[in-house]
Amino acid sequence: MPRAQREEQILAVAEAVFAERGYQATTMEEVADRVGVTKPLIYGYFGSKDGLLSACVDRARAQLREATVSAWDAMPGDAPLEAVFESGIRAFFDFIDEHASAFALIQQEGAVAASTSRDIERIRTQQSAVVAEALGRVPGLTALPAGLLEGYAEVVIGACERVAVWRLGRPEVTAGDATALVMAGVWHGIGSLAVNDPAAGEPRSLAGRVRPAGS
Amino acid sequence: MPRAQREEQILAVAEAVFAERGYQATTMEEVADRVGVTKPLIYGYFGSKDGLLSACVDRARAQLREATVSAWDAMPGDAPLEAVFESGIRAFFDFIDEHASAFALIQQEGAVAASTSRDIERIRTQQSAVVAEALGRVPGLTALPAGLLEGYAEVVIGACERVAVWRLGRPEVTAGDATALVMAGVWHGIGSLAVNDPAAGEPRSLAGRVRPAGS
DNA sequence: AGGCGAACTTACCACCGGTAACTTACCGGC
DNA sequence: GCCGGTAAGTTACCGGTGGTAAGTTCGCCT
Known part of the structure; x- marks a missing residue:
């Protein structure tokens, strides 16, 4: 099998294993077994366990960037700012729903050496740059x-990520709920x-849009 | 040396080593050496490497809770809500300045097995409960x-934590700046x-309160 | 043909988390 | 005073896992 194809296959498997077991509990042997190769091949391609995670993170980062930026670009130029902003946040939560294992990688941050940790941090600075650019266009x-x-x-x-983690244990909170929550928190x-005063009207009409966790 | 005292000593050393090297790169041997005892003693007291981190996190959690709640309680009963809220956030950033290594532990989250991870997550749910209680009193x-x-x-x-991490690489951003930033983001x-429109007056007068990163 | 590099394996090392078994020292009761 | 029990602490060891060196097969190009 050619290298590029094998690498892609390894990354897909590794992402799943890392997400499933966590960094520490993941053994290179298991990744290799699931792929159907042996350990040294993976070391030849990715250098180390950290390197393997790092490569997974790079892949996830590219995917996340693509998802949020394209959602943002899809909005018509004359759309209200609030709607543009909301679409980006919504895309973030949708991405996590569809790529749960990719998101799980982010939570492995502390597990790895400083160099790889910086790699994971780049996922955030990247998103930060996207958001900062969007904010920069706000009058x-x-x-x-x-x-x-x-x-x-x-x-x-920060708000998005924390709400995303919070949602993991609360399947009743939909991506739409989470989006409304973040918008209410950081936008309004x-x-x-x-x-x-709620007696004087719905406070930003949020109460009806986000269902409580217990219901 | 009595157990309680030895445990406290081990926790202090372990917190420093975990913060300095990260979870993975920390060896039980090094912690033991720095304390001046041998490995099995630590295992006798804390059970495992995860258990040791877990105990460190418990300690940090108690300290953080004490810091924020006491700052919150110290506010006079008739203080404006915004000020009460701000004091809690300020206490959070001050705590991190004074206990950098304790905060670093939180970032080790993904490093450990699921059981310990839940322990670290509790640090957040605890803060969440404090904040939720404060919010519950807001008319x-x-x-x-x-x-x-x-x-x-x-x-x-989420906003607080992310800003705190962001600040690690930006010493020019003071705890007051960070507080103003979070207040502007999630309160206003x-x-x-x-x-x-900025031409029609300072937007919440924030620009003068938070210095830009580059200056 | 032949050789050259890429894909891949077998066999191995070193280190570290974790444990069993032992030693020492303190402390309360007769 | 001495003796039993318990807590503090050590030495010596195991097993698993990250990581590596050396070798093997296979396809491709001249």
Whole structure:
């Protein structure tokens, strides 16, 4: 089998095993067995266990970037900012639903050596850059320095990631619910919910859009 | 040396080593050597490498909870909600500045087996509960179901944690800057920045409060 | 043909998490 | 005072896993 094809096959298997067992509990032997080859071949291609995870992460990163950016690009140019923003967040949650094992890789961060950890961190800085760019086009934010936009972007992806993890144990929370939650939190702001007395109207009409966990 | 004292000593050393090297690269031998004992003693006390990390995390969790809750309790009862909220977030960032190695433990999450991972996850659910309780007292949010409050809490914690990690590589961003950033993001909402034309006044007066990364 | 490189394997090492068995020292009761 | 039990701590070891060296097969190009 040619190298490129074998590499792709190994990556697919490795992603599944890493997601299933976690980094530490994954043995190179198991990955090799599932692929149908032996350990040294994988070492020849990826160098080390860390290198294998790193390659998996690279693949997942490319996929995630493609998913969110294309969702964002698909919006018509005259769409309201809020809708554009929401579509990107929605794409993030949809991606996780469809690529659960890819998302699981991100949670393996602390497991690996510093070099690979930085690799995983790049998945976030990449998303951060995408979000920061989107924010930079928002009127009222164009004037803000890049460093500050970066900070806002971190807030957004932090919220997204945490909600995504939270959702793992709550199948009743749909991708739409999660999107509404993040939008309510970081776009409208929690404070804006507070100042609106619910007796004076739905606070941003969120209560009906996100189902509580217990129901 | 009595057990309790030895355990405390081991935990302090282990926290430092885990933070310094990461979970995987930390060997029980090194922890034992630095303490001045031998491996089996640590196994007798903590059971396993996972158990040792788990104990470290428990300690860090208790400290973090104490820091944030006490900051929150210290606010006078008639303080504005925004200020109460801000004080808790500020306490979080201050805690991380003072206990960098404790915070580093949280990032080791994926490194360990599922059982210990759940232990680390508890650090977040604990903070989530604190934040959710605070949110529950906010007028306009009291009526929301508990599951939804939880979701908001996740948004807040996710934003805080991500900004905290982001800050690790940016010493010029102070704890106050980080607090302002999170408050602007999740309390006021990014959308509220967008609708305010900067020419018509400072958007929430944030630009002057948070310094850009490059300056 | 022949050889040359890529794909792949067998056999092995070193290190580290974890354990069994033993030694030492303290402490309470007669 | 001495003696039994328990807690603190050690030496010596095992097994598994990441990682490697050397060899083998196979296809392809001249």
